[in-house]
Amino acid sequence: MRPVYMITGGITKFAKAHPEMDFRLMVKEAFDYALNDLPGLTRDMIDGSVCSYFSDHFTRQLKAGAMVQDYLGLCPKPSRRIEGGGATGGLCFQAAWEAVASGRMEVCLAMGFETMSRVNTWKGNEFIALASDTNFDYPVGGFYTGYYAMMVRRHMFEFGTTVEQMAKVAVKNHRNALHNPYAQSPAELTIADVRSSPMVATPLTIRDCCQMSDGAAVAVLASEEAAARLGGQAVRITGVGSGTDAMRMADRPHGGVILLPHESSVDYTGLKYPGVHSFRAGRMAAKLAYEMAGIGNPREELDFVELHDAYTSSEIQTCEDLGLCRYGEGGSFIDGGHSFLPNIDYGLSFPAFSPTARNHIPVNPSGGLLACGHPVGATGLMQAVFAFWQLQETIAKHLGDSTLQIPDARRGLIHSHAGTGTYITVSILERV
Amino acid sequence: MNKNAKLPETEEGSVLFNVEPIIVKHHYEIDYLHSYAQDSPFFAGLTKGTLLGSRCTGCGYTYATPRGHCMECGTRTEWHPLPLEGRVHTYTTCHFGGEAFLKETPFTLVLVEFDGVDTLFLSRLVGAEPEEVAVGMPVRARFRRNCTFKPTDVYFVPA
Numbered sequence: 001m002r003p004v005y006m007i008t009g010g011i012t013k014f015a016k017a018h019p020e021m022d023f024r025l026m027v028k029e030a031f032d033y034a035l036n037d038l039p040g041l042t043r044d045m046i047d048g049s050v051c052s053y054f055s056d057h058f059t060r061q062l063k064a065g066a067m068v069q070d071y072l073g074l075c076p077k078p079s080r081r082i083e084g085g086g087a088t089g090g091l092c093f094q095a096a097w098e099a100v101a102s103g104r105m106e107v108c109l110a111m112g113f114e115t116m117s118r119v120n121t122w123k124g125n126e127f128i129a130l131a132s133d134t135n136f137d138y139p140v141g142g143f144y145t146g147y148y149a150m151m152v153r154r155h156m157f158e159f160g161t162t163v164e165q166m167a168k169v170a171v172k173n174h175r176n177a178l179h180n181p182y183a184q185s186p187a188e189l190t191i192a193d194v195r196s197s198p199m200v201a202t203p204l205t206i207r208d209c210c211q212m213s214d215g216a217a218v219a220v221l222a223s224e225e226a227a228a229r230l231g232g233q234a235v236r237i238t239g240v241g242s243g244t245d246a247m248r249m250a251d252r253p254h255g256g257v258i259l260l261p262h263e264s265s266v267d268y269t270g271l272k273y274p275g276v277h278s279f280r281a282g283r284m285a286a287k288l289a290y291e292m293a294g295i296g297n298p299r300e301e302l303d304f305v306e307l308h309d310a311y312t313s314s315e316i317q318t319c320e321d322l323g324l325c326r327y328g329e330g331g332s333f334i335d336g337g338h339s340f341l342p343n344i345d346y347g348l349s350f351p352a353f354s355p356t357a358r359n360h361i362p363v364n365p366s367g368g369l370l371a372c373g374h375p376v377g378a379t380g381l382m383q384a385v386f387a388f389w390q391l392q393e394t395i396a397k398h399l400g401d402s403t404l405q406i407p408d409a410r411r412g413l414i415h416s417h418a419g420t421g422t423y424i425t426v427s428i429l430e431r432v
Numbered sequence: 433m434n435k436n437a438k439l440p441e442t443e444e445g446s447v448l449f450n451v452e453p454i455i456v457k458h459h460y461e462i463d464y465l466h467s468y469a470q471d472s473p474f475f476a477g478l479t480k481g482t483l484l485g486s487r488c489t490g491c492g493y494t495y496a497t498p499r500g501h502c503m504e505c506g507t508r509t510e511w512h513p514l515p516l517e518g519r520v521h522t523y524t525t526c527h528f529g530g531e532a533f534l535k536e537t538p539f540t541l542v543l544v545e546f547d548g549v550d551t552l553f554l555s556r557l558v559g560a561e562p563e564e565v566a567v568g569m570p571v572r573a574r575f576r577r578n579c580t581f582k583p584t585d586v587y588f589v590p591a
């Protein structure tokens with residue numbers, strides 16, 4: 001395998017609905033943004049593409065990827081679809097990485113979209129729930145928020161996690177998004193706002209859940225030689241990992257924790273893992289990505305994380321999977337303020353916390369899925385684009401606001417997640 | 433050859449929501465002839481008031497939700513009757529849901545754990561108010577008299 005770089009990226013605004021654009025035009029808009037941002041790159045230099053979108057039901061169009069390929073003028077170059085539920089975008093990013101790392105392509109376009117506005121919210125929830133076992137899970141009351149509610153209920157039981165800790169995730173991510181013009185639902189929320197919002201599935205309120213969106217995102221990956229030739233400020237992808245778990249939550253084992261290098265088995269005496277409280281696939285993905293990138297202690301060695309916070313609860317759970325804190329400490333981790341941006345007033349106080357490079361690790365500075373929205377096939381690529389801009393230190397240029405720029409960000413992690421944790425990807429990006 | 437050939441006109445029209453851009457209503461509906469295949473005995477069992485899990489003939493791992501082959505070792509499983517009493521492993525009350533289930537809200541989902549069984553079973557809990565449900569609460573299986581051959585032919589009540 002040879003080194004792979006991200007050389008440019010682009011996104012559309014994520015919105016409740018983009019009736020004025022179909023999926024082809026949304027991707028085209030993100031693609032043109034990416035091309036404009038790297039003048040050395042032209043369409044003819046792209047060797048092929050991978051296209052991510054989750055649900056054929058949402059678009060009522062099979063083989064939609066072929067229509068994007070021709071709309072962008074990339075025929076007859078190679079292309080294929082990548083699909084893996086909510087992790088579709090992250091899997092697509094890694095498929096493009098594989099295309100370049102293997103030497104098959106010099107420059108590969110990863111492009112993703114979802115148009116979720118064409119059906120009503122509850123039909124959309126039904127479509128999403130079809131990504132659970134349709135014999136045993138879906139007919140019982142198939143609803144992803146219900147599944148996540150059961151997972152976090154068990155997390156609360158095992159570890160004492162509270163709804164206020166979950167609400168703090170919503171406060172953080174929505175306030176971060178006030179500085180991100182691409183975000184769908186920036187808001188100045190309080191813990192009380194989150195808790196007094198309509199209950200969806202106890203204990204998750206509507207403010208604990210991400211929204212459905214229309215949107216597209218692209219990332220262009222290239223070999224070292226192509227990146228050098230095309231100019232710009234490339235960012236190196238130093239680690240990729242992915243993992244899986246049983247489709248049905250009910251089937252998850254109750255065994256031992258998969259340990260990261262900085263952990264020891266005595267940290268987890270008596271903990272039955274992953275059960276339904278943790279995402280084993282996320283831990284596996286992180287372990288593989290850290291091994292490839294040579295990361296021994298992620299909290300100390302990463303400068304920021306963009307993770308798949310489809311729910312406030314899943315951000316807390318995922319911080320543990322990624323080893324930013326130990327299993328069981330996700331709640332106190334958010335209480336401690338370690339994942340907040342130090343230059344934003346969240347209306348919260350973190351008495352014991354003074355940020356240093358070693359203990360501070362902003363999580364979802366972009367606003368995450370909770371505030372940016374979740375147009376499924378685009379989401380994992382949106383994370384790649386935000387991470388790319390962070391590492392280029394071009395947040396101010398792209399967002400028109402420097403608030404979210406993490407000073408001297410050198411290494412970031414992106415995390416994409418499907419189902420109740422069935423497919424999860426982790427990729428590490430580094431400034432060169 | 434007929435230079436005046438015409439497509440027949442219809443009165444079908446379209447339901448129009450907007451004109452700039454044009455937004456029309458498309459209806460989409462489908463019937464599947466779905467086979468439960470190797471999982472069929474589970475659904476047949478529900479009609480007889482039994483709850484069938486799986487037991488691996490290789491490593492002995494037991495599953496509350498049946499599967500034909502073991503997830504741990506790949507060996508074929510055999511049918512394994514479950515106890516009809518268990519405990520709530522986790523729970524939620526859904527106030528919203530997918531469109532198909534909206535009319536049933538609020539409903540309570542539970543993952544049930546059984547003594548001596550390695551995995552869990554997803555079901556509905558009835559007969560308890562949302563605030564009465566707790567992790568560890570004993571529950572008992574009940575079966576519908578009029579079967580629908582769905583996993584909701586079994587549900588749980590407080591034991």
Ligand SMILES: [Zn+2]
Binds near residue numbers: 492
């Ligand atoms: Zn076995």
